[in-house]
Amino acid sequence: MSKVNVKKNDQVLVTTGKDxxxxxxxxxxxxSDGKAVxxxxxMIKKHTKxxxxxxxxxxxxEREAPIQISNLKVICPECGKPSRLGRRRLEDGRGVRVCKxxxxxxx
Ligand SMILES: [Zn+2]
Numbered sequence: 001m002s003k004v005n006v007k008k009n010d011q012v013l014v015t016t017g018k019d020x021x022x023x024x025x026x027x028x029x030x031x032s033d034g035k036a037v038x039x040x041x042x043m044i045k046k047h048t049k050x051x052x053x054x055x056x057x058x059x060x061x062e063r064e065a066p067i068q069i070s071n072l073k074v075i076c077p078e079c080g081k082p083s084r085l086g087r088r089r090l091e092d093g094r095g096v097r098v099c100k101x102x103x104x105x106x107x
Pocket of ligand 1: 080081100
């Protein structure tokens with residue numbers, strides 16, 4: 001399995017599928033599944049039952065479903081381009097990500 005280069009709070013671009021071209025913020029990374037949940041991307045409707053104890057009325061709830069990370073590109077915070085990312089290890093041992101478009105490094 002390839003290394004997951006997407007992190008929570010990254011801005012990403014969807015490159016394939018029904019939400020192709022959509023941009024959003026990563027809410028959650030499911031590394032073991034190779035998937036991520038992206039704000040307002042891959043929305044699904046979920047029917048919920050009324051639950052008086054939680055004071056919820058039930059109905060149709062919209063929420064994000066996980067999307068394959070291979071369908072995402074991280075938008076570089078430096079150059080603003082959807083970029084391929086590499087990894088680099090700093091002298092102090094910290095691993096950082098490197099934008100292959102502008103060569104900026106970020107965590
Ligand atoms: Zn960049």
